[in-house]
Amino acid sequence: TESAPSFLRHYCPNTTLFTPNSAYQSNLNTLLSSLASAAADGTDGFANATVGQNHPDQLYGLFLCRGDVNTATCSDCVATGKQDILLRCPNQRVAVIWYDxxxxxxxxxxxxxxxxxxxxxxxxxxxxxxxxxxxxxxxxETMDDIAARASVGKSGKKVAVAEANFTSLQKLYTLAQCTPDLMVSECNTCVRAAIAGLPRGKQGGRLFTPSCSMRFELYPFYNASAMAALVPPPSYLHSPSASVTRRKEMLFTCLKLMANVVSRKTRGRA
Structure with missing residues (x-):
């Protein structure tokens, strides 16, 4: 039996409200039902929808499931969110709810x-x-790697995971993900801002925004086999760190090219 989705946080400002039993509320119910149906149909963990023709009754919505969860888990989470968001944000015109x-x-x-x-x-x-x-x-070093791979999104999902040796007995596990509607440069910007905002000196941490998220832990928290089926991580993640400088130089060059920013030629590598 699938466990219930793990609620994390919600946000719905009181500055924008709709009137009960209004066209906006009717459109909102239609929108949420449409997204829940899309999740159940299996949309690779992401879908968006628009309901209504004109402002102020038009709505836009989307969902994003964590890149390693299956269709059943994704569908259950979105269905739960469909109900939960209306309880936590009963008359707000803007809302977002996060689960694990x-x-x-x-x-x-x-x-x-x-x-x-x-x-x-x-x-x-x-x-x-x-x-x-x-x-x-x-x-x-690990975050640099997954920021680049998540931004490119070769699997169709803008998500990447990696593990690295912290000590001989402890591994570090990391995950980065963006909504797949973002451009490479936008995902990279979002993820790197999230990296900068992560807690320092802690055994684990997460940061969530509407467009991307980051997480690191000293224990496995994602389905490694599901992620391996998307895009296998590069073999150098498990190699000695003697070539770290060279890898980071190559990574930064790739990021500049992906963002369509004119970069100067890199110096020859030692």
Whole structure:
């Protein structure tokens, strides 16, 4: 039996409200039902919808399921969100709700292919990490890798995971994901801003925005076999760190090219 989705946070400002039993509310119910149906039909973990013809009754909505969850888990999460968001945000015109397994949001303004980093929230372990200097170096290198791979989204999903050795007995597990409607440069910008906002010196942490999310832990929290079926991680993640400088130089060059920014020629590698 699938466990219930794990609620994390919701956001619905009181600055924009709709009138009960209005056309907006009717359109909202239609929108949420449409998204729940799309999740049940199996849409690769992401779908968007628009309901209504003209402002102020037109709505835009989307959902994003975590890249490693199956269709049943995704569908259950979106269906739960469909009910939950109406209880937590009964008359707000803009709302977003996050679960461990998915995110669901709607707005009276267009949100498709729009990179948004607010609202955001973070979660982190209360325990501090031992040897924080070494940990932050390993975390930084691993995050650099998944930021680049998630942005490209070769699997059709803009998601990437990686694991790295922190000590001989401990591994670091990381995940980055964007909504797949974003351009490469937008996903990269969102993810790197999320990386910068992650808690420092903690044993684990997450940061969520409407467009992307990041997470790191010292234990496996994603379905590794499901992720491996998407795009296998590069073999160098498990190789010695002697070539870290060279890899980072190549990564930064690729990121500049993906963002269509004119970059200067890199110096020859040692």
């Amino acid at each position: 397994e998915c995110m669901l949001r709607y707005s009276d303004g267009s949100i498709y292919s729009v990179m948004e980093r607010v609202p955001s929230f973070k979660m982190y372990h209360t325990r501090n990490i031992t040897n924080p200097t070494h940990f932050m170096r390993v975390l930084g």
